[in-house]
Amino acid sequence: MTALVWFKKDLRLSDNLALSYAARNHKDILPVYIYDEKLNIGGAQKLWLHHSLTQLSDALNDGLVLKKGPPEKVIFQLIKDHNINAVYWNRGYTPYEMDRDAKIKEALKEKDIEVKSFDGYLLFEPHKIKNKQGSFFKVFTPFYKSCLEHPDPRDPIDKPKEINFAKAETESLDDWNLIPSNLNWPKSIVDEWQPGEDGAKKRLTNFINARIHKYGKGRDFPASDLTSMLSPHLHFGEISPYQIWQTAKKADAPQAEINKFLSEICWREFSYHLLYHFPELAKKNWNPKFDKFPWDNDKKLLKKWQKGLTGYPIVDAGMRQLWATGYMHNRVRMIVASFLTKDLFVHWKYGAAWFWDTLVDADLASNSASWQWVAGCGADASPYFRVFNPTLQSKKFDTDGDYIKKWCPELSKLESKYIHAPWEAPNEALEKAGITLDDTYPKPIVDHSKAREKALGIYQQIK
Numbered sequence: 001m002t003a004l005v006w007f008k009k010d011l012r013l014s015d016n017l018a019l020s021y022a023a024r025n026h027k028d029i030l031p032v033y034i035y036d037e038k039l040n041i042g043g044a045q046k047l048w049l050h051h052s053l054t055q056l057s058d059a060l061n062d063g064l065v066l067k068k069g070p071p072e073k074v075i076f077q078l079i080k081d082h083n084i085n086a087v088y089w090n091r092g093y094t095p096y097e098m099d100r101d102a103k104i105k106e107a108l109k110e111k112d113i114e115v116k117s118f119d120g121y122l123l124f125e126p127h128k129i130k131n132k133q134g135s136f137f138k139v140f141t142p143f144y145k146s147c148l149e150h151p152d153p154r155d156p157i158d159k160p161k162e163i164n165f166a167k168a169e170t171e172s173l174d175d176w177n178l179i180p181s182n183l184n185w186p187k188s189i190v191d192e193w194q195p196g197e198d199g200a201k202k203r204l205t206n207f208i209n210a211r212i213h214k215y216g217k218g219r220d221f222p223a224s225d226l227t228s229m230l231s232p233h234l235h236f237g238e239i240s241p242y243q244i245w246q247t248a249k250k251a252d253a254p255q256a257e258i259n260k261f262l263s264e265i266c267w268r269e270f271s272y273h274l275l276y277h278f279p280e281l282a283k284k285n286w287n288p289k290f291d292k293f294p295w296d297n298d299k300k301l302l303k304k305w306q307k308g309l310t311g312y313p314i315v316d317a318g319m320r321q322l323w324a325t326g327y328m329h330n331r332v333r334m335i336v337a338s339f340l341t342k343d344l345f346v347h348w349k350y351g352a353a354w355f356w357d358t359l360v361d362a363d364l365a366s367n368s369a370s371w372q373w374v375a376g377c378g379a380d381a382s383p384y385f386r387v388f389n390p391t392l393q394s395k396k397f398d399t400d401g402d403y404i405k406k407w408c409p410e411l412s413k414l415e416s417k418y419i420h421a422p423w424e425a426p427n428e429a430l431e432k433a434g435i436t437l438d439d440t441y442p443k444p445i446v447d448h449s450k451a452r453e454k455a456l457g458i459y460q461q462i463k
Helices: 017-025 043-059 071-082 095-110 140-149 185-192 197-210 212-218 231-235 241-249 255-277 288-292 299-307 313-325 330-343 348-358 364-375 390-397 402-407 427-432 448-462
Strands: 002-007 028-035 065-068 084-090 114-118
Touching: 002 017, 002 071, 017 028, 017 084, 017 114, 028 071, 043 185, 043 197, 043 348, 065 071, 071 084, 071 095, 095 114, 140 255, 197 231, 197 241, 212 255, 241 255, 255 364, 288 448, 299 313, 299 330, 313 330, 313 348, 313 390, 313 402, 330 348, 330 364, 330 390, 330 448, 348 364
Parallel strands: 002 028, 002 084, 028 065, 084 114
Antiparallel strands: none
């Protein structure tokens, strides 16, 4: 008899519990990826998905079956056509996925089809981590401590030594039109990333060998390239958190650096913990007091932010990196998010929506939790009175302006001491660098000091 293995956000062969279980217990396997349009993934993710599925299909010797449509309808049609007696998958944890998969599991049981789901997307399933009161954690630090008190995450398993494939008609990946034609992403994805399991393993190895020993402080400097950059691979399941966790623990690096990296892995876990217990995290303020916040939501200012034309170089550099590559350094993500919500007074949901469409690693839990954290309305949130000063952040974390010069080349000839705030540079310095404010580079679209005062005043009112 044949087992159907439903690939979702687990586009890998190694440490894939559903695939390994099927390979051990069934003669033939039908590996299937179902493109569920209700997931409504963003443009950058679609592009990544195209390349990742191409790599997975190659790894499966073209045995991967591609289908587009409602998963329940697709699965039951395949069961009918191919004498399938078992269906396996690895669990997802967004509200839509959990509801969808629970209904499919129940429908399969009613038809006497064996059905099993496995963990693999998270180290600690959200319903298993509880505080002393038996409820869920709302602050990261005690959540992280609780995770560390649990048994260490399991060791990853190798890919199945042998897989016998059943044959089924497959759709053409090209017909799904996942690659946008009007953006730079297609080229940059190929140039800067290697979607797929092999690319994920290479990036992990490179990070462990060359960068983790400087991770603690180096991760904050956008020009240093000391972050792991594993997030898109992890999001699509091209590598499991178990593989990352256990590899990092064995790294030849100072324990403090390793621990810092592991804590960042657990921030992802915490985001899913929050989403699991507050399914409306992507739509509603965690703190309902912010429902009264008088957002301006100026569309013109939002557009300038999106295009990297705010007049604040560190903000503009981040937004341009995002548009050109589908990625942005984590420190800069916090800066641009604070600027949108606390300088421009644009609701965090507009920033989250832009990130969702433009980030290759856009993840519902992390994206929603992070935006609410910066805006001040989320769980364990950054205090609202903490308003990132983009100029000071730029001077501290991009002192020589290397990151700015890369993504705002019109400022590349400006002396480093002026590059963080070009509007403060003397005319001769601007002329020497070939800069005309509001022509070759914009003046600031908002006065940060006045915006900060306004933000703090509003916060005091709603508090």
